[in-house]
Amino acid sequence: MSARILLVDDDESFRLVLQKAFAADGFSVSTLSDGKEISDRLKSAPPDVLVMSSDIPGVPGVDVCRDVRLDQALYRLPIVLLVPSGSEGLHLTALAAGADECLIKPFSPAELVVRVKNLLRRVNPALLDHLLKVGDLTLDREAHRVHRQKREVKLGPKEFKLLEFLMRTPGRVYSRSELKVSLWGDDATVDERAIDVHIGRLRKVISLGKADNVIRTVRGAGYSLGDF
Structure with a gap:
């Protein structure tokens, strides 16, 4: 499997841990650290799944979800939002904005990989064949x-x-x-x-x-x- 993941988070060490977990399962991973760059990247090199933290600098993750769902070329893109613990109700706001999955930090990288694979099985199973x-x-x-x-x-x-x-x-x-x-x-x-x-x-x-x-x-x- 080499489904393409775009991983967005401003914590370099956190990105590296998740990147290694995805790569170990055969995913191809590219990364960003700033929300302002997401729009251009999604248009120039659309991923198969967008995984991003809700509190990335530049553009809030929830706003990115809304923008993607309004874009005719991207509205089907699967989105997994990573939400900090203690953010009461944010995961519900994110789901309402268009996120397919929300994961509350801290979580195990293995759980994130499993959730992404399950999401792909629902929306694009050919990527796992x-x-x-x-x-x-x-x-x-x-x-x-x-x-x-x-x-x-x-x-x-x-x-x-x-x-x-x-x-x-x-x-x-x-x-x-x-x-x-x-x-x-x-x-x-x-x-x-x-x-x-x-x-x-x-x-x-x-x-x-x-x-x-x-x-x-x-x-x-x-x-x-x-x-x-």
Whole structure:
């Protein structure tokens, strides 16, 4: 599983603990420390689940919930709000504002991971399935193997992760910046042009030596896995 989590909290040590818990269960995690950055991140690289503390600086978590539910492109996004203990009634306010789950601090990281997985089972169970199939391509998340036309395709770790990301939504065009986040998260040292290199390698291997258009280049927009 590599469902994408956006984790927002201003406590670095707390973020790290939760990030490790999610990563250990196969999730891909990116983080933010300020509520003011959430809107831009949700638009540039939409996650599969938003996990945030209610008391983040910049924009209160409850306000973020309301804004997301009013956004036509994001209103279905699952949201888990982390609420400090002693905040009487805040969890009810958060649920009314659109949060799907509220967890009162302190809690165990394992409980948060379980709740997120249960939430995904309700709203997007395909993200928890270990097999992805698009046309004659099959990707097994658990075995970390890819087959095309019943032939196994050997991929490096980055190319595997990139193909998995593209196979989730065949036909959708992803920008280089979105693909960069899917591979390297928040690492600002990576040039977006590195995506071109990995796309080239992936294309070469999964084409099985033939000239086909499984991965399309959309000029000025990015890349897409053909919906074939």
